[in-house]
Amino acid sequence: MAKDKRTALVRSSELRSTAVTGAGFEGVRQTRLIDATHGSVHQEVVITELAPGGVIPGHFHPFEESFFMLEGEALYAVGGESYRITKGGYGFAPIAAPHAWRNTSARAARWIEVRAPQPKTVADAHGTYASPELSPPKDGREVALGDPRCRYVGWFEDDQMPPYGPIAARGAINYCVKHISSRLLVQDTLGAVQHITFLAQLPPAPADKRNVVDLMQADPVSKTHYHQYEEVYHFLQGRALAYLDQERFEVGPGDTILAGVGGSHAVVNIGDEPLRWLETMTPRPPEQHSMFWEKDWAALTALPVTEGA
Structure with missing residues (x-):
């Protein structure tokens, strides 16, 4: 973003994904859409891709982290429950709430992820803290609108x-x-x-x-x-x-x-x-x-x- 501008445009052709290599992360790639380099001061927006068999270990953040599933499906654990998130599924992890992912399907899962407030490096950690007591889920309930057990998650269809x-x-x-x-x-x-x-x-x-x-x-x-x-x-x-x-x-x-x-x-x-x-x-x-x-x-x-x- 230029110094005198308050907007930015990121073309899909400019995007490049990188592997996430933290401890316990397997088959994870992320593509940064919007962050501080584009002039944002309040959020970070990325696309996360989880390969078949991939896992994101239990962790938590000093920010909210939401998602909207674009392709595929994956298992998501948060708030003491595990869910099967398919295309159109959405949800978030509250601040300091441990959460984890696993892809047990035969195809990659892709979701857009929003982090707010914008992650900040504190004591050499860029906003991600391990939560080893939470293991990536091996199964999960379907997300159903109106089911009071489905906390922090939802489901969207075109209609x-x-x-x-x-x-x-x-x-x-x-x-x-x-x-x-x-x-x-x-x-x-x-x-x-x-x-x-x-x-x-x-x-x-x-x-x-x-x-x-x-x-x-x-x-x-x-x-x-x-x-x-x-x-x-x-x-x-x-x-x-x-x-x-x-x-x-x-x-x-x-x-x-x-x-x-x-x-x-x-x-x-x-x-x-x-x-x-x-x-x-x-x-x-x-x-x-x-x-x-x-x-x-x-x-x-x-x-x-x-x-x-």
Whole structure:
């Protein structure tokens, strides 16, 4: 992120995975999407891949760590229970809660992982502490919505996306975006207090509004906004035009955006299918005034700056 910018774009073509080689880790690779090197100060977002037979030993952190399963399946232990997490499964480990993984299937499992607050190196440890009393699970219950034994985990399927409507996020209701659907994943009702994750979706663009050249020249102020917390968008399907600090970029599956504190941003669907992304918010938005829409403020006549104002 440039010194005068508060947003960043990471292309899928730029990503490289590295092996995790800590004690007890087997068959684990991680790909960093967003961290401090991109200008983030509140979170770290990675993709974790666990090979067949791979294990992540028991450990805990001084941050919340959430996940959303992208491909495959794996066993996950947290809070005294073990679960079978399949595609669409999500959950998190609270601060200082031991957790562990094992892949007993015949294919690799891949999930996106969010850590908030951002990991910090303390006494030569980068936020990961061994918990040898917790062994990687060998079996686990299926995640079922409504089962009170399923703590810290949940399950998503496509039919859970609500109808399109005006944006209605925590602390913000605005009609600048009139057709959006969102499904909360990790949030306070699941036990998370440091961050939020959810799926967001925009409908296909009308055929006469898919010309990228025209959109590049358009004024995005009607949908551009900023806020006092960080967001990350990781695109899962579709094509979009992203407006980031007055610049425009075409993005697609696997691309990731950081909207830092005060960074102006907006996304517009330019494809013929729904545009879907996984989004993070951290710190958690306030109950009021959690988004500032530039169109609303541009319509006002600003007073000149006077001494003492």
